Amino acid sequence: MTTLDSRPITPEVRDNYLTFTRGLLSWIFTLDHKRIGVMYLFAVLSSFFVGGVMALLVRTKLLFPGKVEWMTADEYNKAFTLHGAIMVFLVIIPSIPAALGNFIMPIMLGAKDVAFPRLNLFSFYLWVLGATCAVWSLLAGGFDTGWTFYTPYSTQFGAGGTIPVLVGVFILGFSSIFTGVNFIVTIHKLRPPGMTWFRMPLFLWALYATAIIQVLATPVLGITVALLVVERAFNIGIFDPSMGGDPVLFQHFFWFYSHPAVYIMILPGMGIISEIISVHSHRHIFGFRFIAFSSIAIAIFSFLVWGHHMFTSGQSPLMNVVFSAITFSVAIPSAVKVFNWLATLYKGSIALNTPMLYGLSFIFLFTIGGLTGIPLAVLSTDIHLHDTYYVVAHFHYVMMGSALIAMIGGLHHWWPKMFGVMYNEFWGKIACGLVFVGFNLTFFTQFMLGSQGMPRRYYMYQPEFKIYHHISTGGAYIMSIGFLITAIYLIYSLFAGKKAPANPWGGASLEWQCTSPPPHDNFATTPRVGDCYDFSAVRWDEKEQGYVLDTEAHLAAAATGKGH
Amino acid sequence: MKQRDTPFDDPTARFEAGRFGMWLFLIALGIVFAATILGYLVVRIDNGAAFVPADAPRPPGMLLASTVALLLSSVTMQKALRAGRTGDPRQGGLMVATLALALIFLVAQLMAWRSLYAQNLTISDNLYGWTFYVLTGLHAAHVIGGLPPMAITTWRASRGAYGPEDFRGVTYCAMYWHFLDAVWLVLYATLWIGSMG
Numbered sequence: 188m189t190t191l192d193s194r195p196i197t198p199e200v201r202d203n204y205l206t207f208t209r210g211l212l213s214w215i216f217t218l219d220h221k222r223i224g225v226m227y228l229f230a231v232l233s234s235f236f237v238g239g240v241m242a243l244l245v246r247t248k249l250l251f252p253g254k255v256e257w258m259t260a261d262e263y264n265k266a267f268t269l270h271g272a273i274m275v276f277l278v279i280i281p282s283i284p285a286a287l288g289n290f291i292m293p294i295m296l297g298a299k300d301v302a303f304p305r306l307n308l309f310s311f312y313l314w315v316l317g318a319t320c321a322v323w324s325l326l327a328g329g330f331d332t333g334w335t336f337y338t339p340y341s342t343q344f345g346a347g348g349t350i351p352v353l354v355g356v357f358i359l360g361f362s363s364i365f366t367g368v369n370f371i372v373t374i375h376k377l378r379p380p381g382m383t384w385f386r387m388p389l390f391l392w393a394l395y396a397t398a399i400i401q402v403l404a405t406p407v408l409g410i411t412v413a414l415l416v417v418e419r420a421f422n423i424g425i426f427d428p429s430m431g432g433d434p435v436l437f438q439h440f441f442w443f444y445s446h447p448a449v450y451i452m453i454l455p456g457m458g459i460i461s462e463i464i465s466v467h468s469h470r471h472i473f474g475f476r477f478i479a480f481s482s483i484a485i486a487i488f489s490f491l492v493w494g495h496h497m498f499t500s501g502q503s504p505l506m507n508v509v510f511s512a513i514t515f516s517v518a519i520p521s522a523v524k525v526f527n528w529l530a531t532l533y534k535g536s537i538a539l540n541t542p543m544l545y546g547l548s549f550i551f552l553f554t555i556g557g558l559t560g561i562p563l564a565v566l567s568t569d570i571h572l573h574d575t576y577y578v579v580a581h582f583h584y585v586m587m588g589s590a591l592i593a594m595i596g597g598l599h600h601w602w603p604k605m606f607g608v609m610y611n612e613f614w615g616k617i618a619c620g621l622v623f624v625g626f627n628l629t630f631f632t633q634f635m636l637g638s639q640g641m642p643r644r645y646y647m648y649q650p651e652f653k654i655y656h657h658i659s660t661g662g663a664y665i666m667s668i669g670f671l672i673t674a675i676y677l678i679y680s681l682f683a684g685k686k687a688p689a690n691p692w693g694g695a696s697l698e699w700q701c702t703s704p705p706p707h708d709n710f711a712t713t714p715r716v717g718d719c720y721d722f723s724a725v726r727w728d729e730k731e732q733g734y735v736l737d738t739e740a741h742l743a744a745a746a747t748g749k750g751h
Numbered sequence: 752m753k754q755r756d757t758p759f760d761d762p763t764a765r766f767e768a769g770r771f772g773m774w775l776f777l778i779a780l781g782i783v784f785a786a787t788i789l790g791y792l793v794v795r796i797d798n799g800a801a802f803v804p805a806d807a808p809r810p811p812g813m814l815l816a817s818t819v820a821l822l823l824s825s826v827t828m829q830k831a832l833r834a835g836r837t838g839d840p841r842q843g844g845l846m847v848a849t850l851a852l853a854l855i856f857l858v859a860q861l862m863a864w865r866s867l868y869a870q871n872l873t874i875s876d877n878l879y880g881w882t883f884y885v886l887t888g889l890h891a892a893h894v895i896g897g898l899p900p901m902a903i904t905t906w907r908a909s910r911g912a913y914g915p916e917d918f919r920g921v922t923y924c925a926m927y928w929h930f931l932d933a934v935w936l937v938l939y940a941t942l943w944i945g946s947m948g
């Protein structure tokens with residue numbers, strides 16, 4: 188009774204994961220999922236900065252329709268390739284699972300750590316090694332193939348750093364596979380008594396579905412880039428048509444991974460949104476099972492649609508029709524989620540905190556991103572839209588506007604938990620607004636550009652596109668200011684932020700029941716599990732300056748099925 | 752303060768989790784090989800009989816020797832696992848035998864490569880040669896990658912470290928090893944059939 192009272196045990200517990208041991212070595216060799224998560228977070232956000240600078244370079248060049256002196260066409264190719272590769276492989280894929288997931292997942296689950304702490308640390312160092320390969324590539328002349336590495340360009344031409352970056356992608360792939368293995372085993376084997384599958388928060392369902400894709404799809408990417416390396420090294424390979432190889436085979440292999448990979452990026456984001464929407468509107472999530480199973484459905488469907496990236500590659504018309512039809516069906520589980528989030532918001536008592544603003548941005552932007560996928564899945568329209576800015580706009584709405592926005596929203600949602608401090612709400616809202624406005628200026632214009640025929644990845648363009656490019660670049664700068672402000676107030680909060688209560692938002696899942704920041708062992712005793720979306724036993728406590736959960740009432744409500 | 756290296760309090764649960772994780776890892780590796788073989792089949796079938804150059808050598812007989820070595824190593828590995836599970840002191844010797852057979856396998860693979868090379872089959876002249884070296888090389892790389900953990904397990908087994916309470920190390924090794932054995936059989940059969948004109 189006394190030990191399980193979920194009232195924050197702050198006065199007695201001084202020790203937390205940050206102060207548990209000290210010194211640089213205690214971080215370098217840490218096996219604590221929380222510290223590994225923090226290291227990932229730092230690494231991913233640093234990469235995000237570098238990738239962002241590349242994006243700004245690209246956008247700045249595009250202020251001018253013709254040649255510019257400070258950036259040749261070759262340098263331009265390298266800049267957008269570096270941008271894409273960094274953002275996909277170093278930022279978005281690891282961001283939510285490896286950074287936020289690593290930190291939050293075991294706590295949310297009620298476990299002391301992930302199943303294999305050493306493997307977890309190993310994954311992180313593989314990430315570091317992969318990132319180092321990208322640097323090596325730059326020293327070796329950079330790479331300019333686009334993030335898709337299409338043959339024969341990547342094998343026969345391409346800048347001198349192509350092999351190093353492929354090696355890097357290979358290593359990053361294994362980092363991702365090991366994270367996936369770790370998460371699947373953790374969720375299967377470390378659920379405490381009472382944490383049944385249907386008591387498990389939706390964020391964990393999403394991470395579980397993601398981990399399945401990571402384990403099953405990433406090996407194909409690994410072997411594909413490995414074969415590319417051998418092919419480039421020996422000037423012959425199974426993707427080389429002059430020797431009887433098949434370059435379209437490369438596209439099949441690449442997209443067999445990379446389409447599921449877009450769900451590695453978005454599923455965890457959807458998981459975060461389920462948490463944010465429910466907690467910040469203090470309302471039980473609507474359609475728990477629908478959301479949970481739609482994650483699994485998306486994971487399964489994601490393996491069946493890769494051919495929609497290849498409608499113009501010359502694959503057989505029958506395949507095109509089949510892939511087109513299956514692609515439409517993916518939209519269903521995605522829409523199921525959106526409707527359930529909206530239904531959760533309906534009549535909720537919505538608190539417009541920064542995480543919630545990001546959550547609402549997500550719903551808006553993901554809807555646009557998902558719906559603009561439909562014309563791309565239609566064969567007749569895709570012939571026109573393929574390889575234009577329309578595709579660029581589509582995938583930025585889903586990857587940046589959705590996956591990344593969810594990540595930033597989640598970062599704010601769990602920031603008090605991770606570091607024990609509150610960030611500044613006022614600046615949080617300002618920054619979120621700037622990012623939202625800037626984002627739409629940047630990318631909505633690109634739908635216009637694309638549908639009017641502006642191809643993607645071009646260095647020069649017709650003068651009539653100038654106005655769109657200018658708006659787009661202006662938006663990119665506005666967005667950057669938003670991110671800059673975010674970086675400043677988050678870092679500032681680490682030093683001078685108000686101390687965070689254990690439960691600042693009124694959440695009922697397990698991570699809000701341990702102190703902020705959590706102790707090394709997460710929980711003193713095995714936690715007891717109620718319904719994490721039942722907020723009826725949560726109330727504001729003036730003394731704590733945070734919410735507290737009446738555990739007994741919470742568990743009783745779960746036992747009787749009340750509180751829905 | 753010492754940090755915790757496992758979240759499991761119960762050793763059996765830890766072992767179960769380890770085996771499950773190993774299975775997932777092997778599934779991932781299985782997909783690596785499956786994709787490679789699929790890629791091979793695509794170019795092999797696309798090119799028909801022209802895939803095999805007229806004067807090209809068939810897979811050398813040395814591969815039979817390496818296959819036998821690998822199969823035997825699976826047998827010794829399995830016996831080592833059984834010895835480890837019961838705390839039988841022969842576990843060390845059996846692991847040494849497994850390691851030795853693994854090395855014999857690698858040497859035999861190398862000799863097979865050399866004999867093909869001597870018959871003018873190179874990696875860079877045609878896809879027949881390329882696929883042969885790449886597929887066998889990929890498998891050999893996994894064997895080599897398995898050697899360090901094998902060596903550690905052998906060293907620990909030779910000190911009798913495994914017994915009924917803890918035989919995790921040998922178990923994981925055995926899983927990996929049998930997996931490589933099975934992959935090799937599939938690969939060998941594929942290459943053999945593929946080399947027929």
Ligand code: HEM
Pocket residue numbers: 335449450452453495496514515517518521556557558560561563564565569572573574578581582585586590
């Ligand atoms: C919800 C329904 C979705 C549909 C129907 C859809 C459909 C498509 C189609 C047909 C293409 C190929 C366009 C072309 O190259 O001509 C495409 C491209 C793309 N989509 Fe989606 N998509 C959806 C959601 C997503 C999501 C959630 C993500 C990522 C989080 C995503 C990321 C991408 C990327 C990265 C590309 C372009 C890759 C490249 O060529 O560089 N899509 N989408």
Ligand SMILES: [Cu+2]
Pocket residue numbers: 445446449492493495496
């Ligand atoms: Cu796709």
